[in-house]
Amino acid sequence: MMMRRDRWGAYAVIELDASGAPADRFLGEIVSSGIALWNVAVQDGRVRLTVRATDVRRLRRPARAFGVRFRVIKRTGGTFAVLRLLKRPGLIIGFFLFLFMSYMLSNVVWTVEVSGVDGVKAQEAYAAAQKLGLVRGRWAPNLPDLKTLEARFLEQLPWAAWVGVRRDGAIVRIFVVPYKVHESAEPPGPQHLVATKKAVVVDYVVTRGRPLVFRGTLVQPGQLVVSGFVGPPENAKAIAAQGHVYGEVWYDVQVTVPRRQTVVTTEGEKGTQYFLRFGQRRLPVWGFERAPEGARHTSTLRTFTLGGFRLPMALEIVHWQAITEETLELDDAGLLEAALTLAREALRRQGRDVREIRSEKVLQQTVEDDKVLMTIHFGVVEDIARPEPFVPAPEGGSG
Amino acid sequence: MKRWLGRIVQTGLGAVEWPPDVVSDLPRVTTVGAIHVYLENHRGLSFFSAEEIRFRTALGELCVQGDELVIRALNKAEAFIEGKIRAVRFTA
Numbered sequence: 093m094m095m096r097r098d099r100w101g102a103y104a105v106i107e108l109d110a111s112g113a114p115a116d117r118f119l120g121e122i123v124s125s126g127i128a129l130w131n132v133a134v135q136d137g138r139v140r141l142t143v144r145a146t147d148v149r150r151l152r153r154p155a156r157a158f159g160v161r162f163r164v165i166k167r168t169g170g171t172f173a174v175l176r177l178l179k180r181p182g183l184i185i186g187f188f189l190f191l192f193m194s195y196m197l198s199n200v201v202w203t204v205e206v207s208g209v210d211g212v213k214a215q216e217a218y219a220a221a222q223k224l225g226l227v228r229g230r231w232a233p234n235l236p237d238l239k240t241l242e243a244r245f246l247e248q249l250p251w252a253a254w255v256g257v258r259r260d261g262a263i264v265r266i267f268v269v270p271y272k273v274h275e276s277a278e279p280p281g282p283q284h285l286v287a288t289k290k291a292v293v294v295d296y297v298v299t300r301g302r303p304l305v306f307r308g309t310l311v312q313p314g315q316l317v318v319s320g321f322v323g324p325p326e327n328a329k330a331i332a333a334q335g336h337v338y339g340e341v342w343y344d345v346q347v348t349v350p351r352r353q354t355v356v357t358t359e360g361e362k363g364t365q366y367f368l369r370f371g372q373r374r375l376p377v378w379g380f381e382r383a384p385e386g387a388r389h390t391s392t393l394r395t396f397t398l399g400g401f402r403l404p405m406a407l408e409i410v411h412w413q414a415i416t417e418e419t420l421e422l423d424d425a426g427l428l429e430a431a432l433t434l435a436r437e438a439l440r441r442q443g444r445d446v447r448e449i450r451s452e453k454v455l456q457q458t459v460e461d462d463k464v465l466m467t468i469h470f471g472v473v474e475d476i477a478r479p480e481p482f483v484p485a486p487e488g489g490s491g
Numbered sequence: 492m493k494r495w496l497g498r499i500v501q502t503g504l505g506a507v508e509w510p511p512d513v514v515s516d517l518p519r520v521t522t523v524g525a526i527h528v529y530l531e532n533h534r535g536l537s538f539f540s541a542e543e544i545r546f547r548t549a550l551g552e553l554c555v556q557g558d559e560l561v562i563r564a565l566n567k568a569e570a571f572i573e574g575k576i577r578a579v580r581f582t583a
Contacts, residue, residue, distance in 0.1 A: 120536040123565055132562035134541045141562075 102145035102169035103130075107138050109161040115139045118158040122151060145169065201230040202262035209268045213251065217268050220248035226264050235259075282330035282484050285318035285477040287311040291339025294450075294473050301333025311339060317477055321484075330484030337477040340450055345438055346467045349431045353420045358388070360414030367408040369393065374408060383412035424459055431457075431466040439470055448473040518548040520579060528555050528572040528579060536565070544572060551583040 108115050111134065119139070123129060127150060130142040143151065145167060155162055177183065204226050206217040221227075224244055225235065235241065238257045245255035249268065256267040285301065293309045301318040311317060317337045321328040365379035383389065391410040396403045422430060432452070440446050451471035458465040500515065521529040530546060530553065537552065538545040541560055546553045560574035 116537060116539050119539060119565075123567060124535050126567055128564070128566040129562065130564050132539065132565060133560075134539075139539070 102167065102171045103142050104145045104148050104164050105131075105140065105142050105166040105168070106148065106151070106162045107135075107140050107165050109138070109163070110159075111137055111139055114158055114160055118154060118160045121154050121158065125150075125154070127151070140165070145172070198261045199232045200262060201226060201232050201235075201259075201264055202228060203264070204228075205263060205265045207265065207267050209270055213249075213268070213270060216249060217245075217252075217266060220245055221264075221266060223248065226266075232259060232262075232264075280332040280479070281481055282320045283332045283479045283481045284316050284320045285333045285335065285337065286480045287313055287315045287317050287337070287339070287476050288478045289313050289339075289341055289476055291341045291474070291476045293317070294338045294340050296335065296337040296477075298333070298335035298337075300331055301335060303335075303337075305337065311476070320482060330482075333479070335477065336475045338447060338473050339476040340471050340473055341476065343439060343470045343472060344455065344467060345435045345470060346465070347431050347435045347438060348463055348465050349422075349427055349434055350463045351422050351427060352462070353422065353430075355418045355420055357416050357418055358413045360384075360416050361387075362411070362413040365410045365412070367410065369406045369408045370404060377407075379410075384414050387412045387414045424464075427459065427464045428457065428466070431464050432468065435466065435468045435470075439472065445475050446472050447475070516549040518546075518550065518553060520553065522576065522579065525557075525576045526573060528570075528576055530570045530572070532568055533570055536562075536570075541574075546570065548581075550581055552581070554578070554580045554582055556580070 108118070110118070119129070119132065119141075127143060127147045132139065132141040134140075148164065151162065154160075204218065204221050206214050206221070209217060224241060226241075236244075238259065241257045242255050245257065245266065245268075246252055249255065251270050252268050253271045254269040256265075258265045258267075290310070290312055293305045293307055293311060295307065296303055296305065296317070298318050301320055302322050303318050305311060305317045318333040318335055320331055320333040322331055323329045361384065363379060363381050363383065365381075365383075366377040367374040368377050369375075389410055389412045391408055394407040394409065396405060396407075432454075436449065436452075439449070449470055449472055451469075453469045454466060455469050456465075456467040516532060518533055519531040521531075523529070533546040533548050533553070535547045536544070537547050539562070542556065542558060544555045544560055544562065546555075555572055555576060556578040557574045557576040560572060560576075562570060563573045564571040
């Protein structure tokens with residue numbers, strides 16, 4: 093359709109210095125010569141119209157012939173927009189300056205980050221980086237290539253097994269992997285194993301050394317259970333005895349259990365709410381059910397990043413759970429059961445290496461109105477061996 | 492001679508029922524309400540003002556009268572006029 097104007101073309105708005113018959117004849121002439129016109133209108137007694145910018149030249153000859161003068165008022169279209177922009181050098185210089193600056197600034201070492209080690213080793217790594225020229229303000233393209241840098245870091249840090257250097261724009265990241273020091277790698281000196289407490293030996297697993305006890309032996313604290321001397325007595329060799337000796341030991345545990353017990357349960361209602369968080373404000377998105385009074389809330393915040401920037405918006409997920417407190421009233425049998433359970437837990441909680449509870453015997457129990465007092469005797473199997481270093485006598489000996 | 496040919500064309504058109512503006516040189520005027528006039532097959536602009544625009548056509552002059560008339564687009568054969576249109580008249 094003729095109405096469609098090519099949008100990216102260049103147009104000129106011109107104004108004729110004539111109206112009435114000469115203008116009409118002039119318009120008629122240029123239209124019949126094939127020039128397209130738009131927005132022909134009379135404005136302030138003058139005729140204003142739009143032609144293609146390329147047609148302006150073709151108007152000159154008929155204008156002279158008809159005695160009509162015209163002037164170009166405005167030029168529109170992409171090409172003229174570009175031309176106008178070119179007439180403002182500040183803008184263009186500023187734009188290129190911006191590109192140049194951002195290029196320059198992103199090629200300057202701005203921060204040096206050391207990861208993989210901390211403390212003194214990290215300090216040493218930072219110092220090495222400084223020595224290798226990784227300092228703030230350093231022009232990054234002038235740095236030696238990363239492989240060379242890594243090799244030099246390895247020279248500087250004798251304790252490092254591997255060093256990785258990476259440059260992310262203005263940030264230089266150095267990842268250092270130190271050698272792992274195996275402190276337990278050194279074999280222990282000659283040692284015996286001695287008992288830590290009074291016990292009856294139940295079992296033993298001796299990997300090195302000569303056991304001196306058998307199943308059923310009663311041992312006293314400090315008694316030698318595995319000797320570090322092996323071989324014939326006249327030619328014994330001092331070694332580090334290793335192994336486990338399991339003995340039955342005895343404890344008396346006293347517990348008190350109240351009859352009324354308050355139990356907190358989370359069996360009630362629960363739900364999830366979603367919010368969009370902008371700083372301190374938050375906008376509910378999903379889950380409009382209100383949490384009851386006293387419910388427990390746990391919220392997690394999920395932030396969004398876009399091209400390395402953290403958006404000022406976050407998704408907050410709130411899980412709530414109604415808390416109900418129940419009071420349990422135990423009867424006598426339940427009370428005794430609870431006391432036993434509590435005593436067993438107490439036994440294990442003391443940090444002992446309890447392998448087995450061999451026997452338990454209620455020594456005393458006092459059931460009162462509101463609580464029970466109970467003393468229980470436990471027979472428990474534990475590892476009772478403890479290493480004891482010794483200085484081997486030149487002639488040797490047996491324990 | 493020419494008249495005779497014209498008669499033949501007219502008769503032929505009547506027989507095949509072609510729209511007359513397709514074959515002959517007649518102007519075609521379309522209006523949209525009283526705001527647009529769309530004119531095809533004109534033969535040039537003869538008068539132009541904000542109140543009246545006249546075109547030459549094969550039937551003589553076509554006169555569009557109104558207020559605040561603007562020719563939105565104009566080329567060799569077609570014209571698109573916008574404004575408050577009061578009358579479209581053919582004058583011999």
